[in-house]
Amino acid sequence: MDYNFDLITINDKAEWNRLMGQCRKADLQQTWEYGESVNKCIEWEPVRQVIITKDQPIAMTQTLVKEIPVIGWVARMQHGPMFIEKNGQSFTQDAVNAIEFLRSHWVDGKHMILHLTPCLVPSDLPKNWAEEAEFKLSDEPLWRSIRIDLSQDSKVIHKKMKRDWKKSLRKIEKYGLRTEVCHSGQDFDFFLEKYKQATIEKGISWPSSELVQELWNEAKSVMSVVFVVKDGKRIAAMILINYASTSHCLVSWSDPQAAKFRAYNFLNWQLILHFQEQKCRWLDLGGIDPENLPGITSFKRGMGGDEYHLAGNFVATPPGYSDGLDVTDYRRGLGHVLPGLELPGHEAVGEEEVRLKVEAIVTEFIKETQSSDVLETSNISDLSLIDGGLIDSLSLISVVRILQETFDIEIEVQDMTSDNFNNVPAMAELVKHKINL
Incomplete structure (x- = not known):
């Protein structure tokens, strides 16, 4: 299909930033600095390009490119392309055409696997566009x-x-x-x-x-x-x-x-x-x-x-690509730089680690709110926190907030009972239940 588009490479940081300022929505992972940082961390090369039609820019994208052993060349558009604001003109069809053009360039032209997450919300694109443009949904977590x-x-x-x-x-x-x-x-x-x-x-x-x-x-x-x-x-x-x-x-x-x-x-x-x-x-x-x-x-x-949340994560593969090859393997270990990609996730928190963290939280809380001799005369795990008056209904809320923040869990009102918070072992059991240990 003839889109009447040109693809221009941008090598000037100031020009890239100027164009970003004209986008309907810009994103951190499309910034010049993010691309350079990823390159230094995991050696994915950023390629910065602008789609031009009739001498006017309509979209821009920073594509991270790397050759992966066994899999081949992979191109990733992290929250791109971004689209230039156009007052009073149709946007949806331009967006679809630009995405199809990028697929043609990277997949058909350069024979790369293309992962793409348009910097768009679902309402910006028509239904069934991905299938018509020969993209499949990726299993990567959706940015919200x-x-x-x-x-x-x-x-x-x-x-x-x-x-x-x-x-x-x-x-x-x-x-x-x-x-x-x-x-x-x-x-x-x-x-x-x-x-x-x-x-x-x-x-x-x-x-x-x-x-x-x-x-x-x-x-x-x-x-x-x-x-x-x-x-x-x-x-x-x-x-x-x-x-x-x-x-x-x-x-x-x-x-x-x-x-x-x-x-x-x-x-x-x-x-x-x-x-x-x-x-x-x-x-x-x-x-x-x-x-x-x-x-x-x-x-x-x-x-x-x-x-x-963005419109979705999509992947397109070149002609003749083997469907039996797992293209997700290369993502293992990249979650520290490209969010949501690490396979599997970070190592799970163990039961002993939960107990030690809860113990440290309660110890610090008592130091801040009670006399220090409380801890000098008793083992923290043996203390009756609620029955002994060390935690009351108001301070319990503070403890709950700290536990939620530390373990990324949600403690409901019905969980805030004496049985669950009277001592360190009980708190640790509640936390372990919440994180499915």
């Missing part, structure tokens, strides 16, 4: 996230928040928290060391500390480290990266006592206010996963933003 529209007045944003979120923001006023917005290498190093520990303790696979480091090396001029400070101590932080008109929440860290002071509520609200002042249009909360991370997902949904 939430964006806050910063063009709204902060009072409007606050009004859209769920009741629990509003209540938390009112309570935070008495804690005396403050934020520090930092850009220095020393502050980044402080954060990264904390984050490295968290990736081990919580089994975090994406983004890895290696990827975060490379992104900082490539994009430090558009990245911020925002800390929450309580009584002179840093208790939580987030790294954000700016592109197009979006500020993207990349990765976060928190001290065990952060939940007690609702540090993440405070941090996210301050981010809204800060990036409004910086004239950003969107604050992207950095992804949600209702199935595997229900606690984090519920927290982010409480902010009342616009939830979205």
Whole structure:
């Protein structure tokens, strides 16, 4: 089919960024810096191209390319192509034609396996387009996230928040928290060391500390480290990266006592206010996963933003390709750089690790809320926490928040009983049940 398209390679970072600013929706994984960072981490070469018709750009995509042993050459468009805004003109057919053109270029022309996730929502494409364009659905997890529209007045944003979120923001006023917005290498190093520990303790696979480091090396001029400070101590932080008109929440860290002071509520609200002042249009909360991370997902949904998911993950193979060859094998071990691809997932948390983590959480909580001699005279696992008055109904909520955040679980109201929270072994059993151990 003759699409009357030309494909132009872009080798200038400033030009790439200028075009991204004209897209209907831009995405972190299509940024110049992300492509360079992936290349340094896992040696996938970024190829940046713009589709032109009648001397006008209609779409752009950063394609990651690599030759995989046995499988052959693979091209990946992570959340691409992105589409240039066109006022008053038909969009849907242009989008389909552009995707078909890319398939023709990479699959038919270069004989590569093409994985493609258009930077579009489902309503942007007609039904059955993929089958007609000779794409199949891929089994990769679908990207979902939430964006806050910063063009709204902060009072409007606050009004859209769920009741629990509003209540938390009112309570935070008495804690005396403050934020520090930092850009220095020393502050980044402080954060990264904390984050490295968290990736081990919580089994975090994406983004890895290696990827975060490379992104900082490539994009430090558009990245911020925002800390929450309580009584002179840093208790939580987030790294954000700016592109197009979006500020993207990349990765976060928190001290065990952060939940007690609702540090993440405070941090996210301050981010809204800060990036409004910086004239950003969107604050992207950095992804949600209702199935595997229900606690984090519920927290982010409480902010009342616009939830979205992309149109889907698709794969196309060249003529004569063997259907018996498993093209997913090459994805094993890539989850630290390309989200959702690691096969299998990170190593499961073991029963002993759960017990030790719960013990550490309760120990730290008691140190913060009770006299230190409590732990000097008793074994933490032997203490009756509720019956002994060490945890009351209010402090129980703080403990629950910490457990949910640490293990990425959701604890229901009916779970918050004396039987489940009176001692460390009971808490550990509840957590193990929630993560299916």
